[in-house]
Amino acid sequence: MAADDTTAPVPPSPWERERPARDRVSTARAPLTRERVVEAAFTVLDRQGLDGLSMRQVAGELGVTVSALYAHVSSKDDLLELMYTRLFDDFAIPEPDRERWEEQLRDFARSVRRRLLSHRDMARISMGHVPFTAELLPHVESLLALFRAAGLPDRIAAEAGDLISTYVDGFVLEEGIWQDRAARQAGDDDPSLSRPDWREMAGEMQDYFAALPAADFPHLRALSGLMVMDSSDDRFDIGLEIILRGLASYLPDQGAGAPDA
Amino acid sequence: MAADDTTAPVPPSPWERERPARDRVSTARAPLTRERVVEAAFTVLDRQGLDGLSMRQVAGELGVTVSALYAHVSSKDDLLELMYTRLFDDFAIPEPDRERWEEQLRDFARSVRRRLLSHRDMARISMGHVPFTAELLPHVESLLALFRAAGLPDRIAAEAGDLISTYVDGFVLEEGIWQDRAARQAGDDDPSLSRPDWREMAGEMQDYFAALPAADFPHLRALSGLMVMDSSDDRFDIGLEIILRGLASYLPDQGAGAPDA
DNA sequence: ACCTGAACACCGTTCAAGT
């Protein structure tokens, strides 16, 4: 299938919700498999969100009894982990190029964000898992390779992966909170419609900040425009850049920090 | 300048679980209040974890019917938000001192981590909330004041708070995952006992990494010691330091990065 | 071998009724 959206240096244009549109041809009587259960779980997730993702809903999606699921999945937690794993199935991290380590890390972080954004509430699922499984460990290895090839001291390299992954997860999770909030607000009358209406939300936040007592909140008022109005992509890149600069300061040939390894 | 041990004014000695030990004198017939409901919720949280925190359990803790809670709290979500708010009730961020901004930020991050660690699964609750409420907004303001006093460009200051908060939340959340895992493992037979037994867990992780094929996982094997054996406090400080150095690179008088504002 | 049906022990939330 060759997705290879993994390392495109192009701006990702997020918020696009990657409609599944899989071959939903004959849901009829294909034999139930682990893979089909996971597939159905993604469908339910995108439709109802993580809070609406129940084993019963997944079973319903497949036209099957709840208990039938337990022949292919040992628990709901197991199912969530399978979803997390499948999200990064064909994820590819390039061979380290020590001259381009910063660019490679930027691409990595952006690809992870794009994958997390491709399914609703996926960041919440991701946050609850550590990637120390047979399927995910190779990705951790490739990421560490990037840091070490760049010449970072081991103590820094050992933390850097966690730091970046946490940043991406946390950022996307917060994006999801705002989206949900906007959706809930827009779809007050008809919650099934739920058009996010981002601009309106941002406007209201802006008004909220502008209404704060100027004497008590000078900084919040001064920065609120940047905090709520800036594009999420730009805000994401800024945070990422802070981290990358921090890492760069540990390179021996950099003037900023002592190598100290 | 500045070796990596830039961080060590006061080790907070974490893992100490701040036993509530409140005046649990007469649970008897004190009138039910919002505050008492929140109090009971913390008790249940520490005993059962977030997954075991149900309205019925909280009611039971208070010797009251479930429905009685809804006179003081509008929903479970509301209750969680009250808990999140109460955790930072008397949280104080100092007046900005532009010469000591890095030290002040370190103290801030460590205090937040200590608060999150003071109740089980608190980071999970925190992650699901944005601090844009009447009670929490002053803290956001104080944090922004620190960045701006340091001389950071507005675009950087606007993201820095989110970045640091996300880092702390994510780090503590991950700590919690490992703790739970260790507890579940230790308390296999008697899950109520559940002695974390950190050292044993780390040893097993170490063995797991050591057993990986050396040809495929050279970096993971090389760094696993640092990743699992290092004290959490040290690991926390390293990630924090990366962020602080990144921020510092945006200061006009720093040589490392262009001001770029 | 694979799935169904029914049950168990829970959930959050609402609301009439009691005191």
Add this chain to the structure above:
DNA sequence: ACCTGAACACCGTTCAAGT
């Protein structure tokens, strides 16, 4: 005014029974 009891519409998980 404040709380109870009962109900509603859900949960995850198990397991004997069917085919």
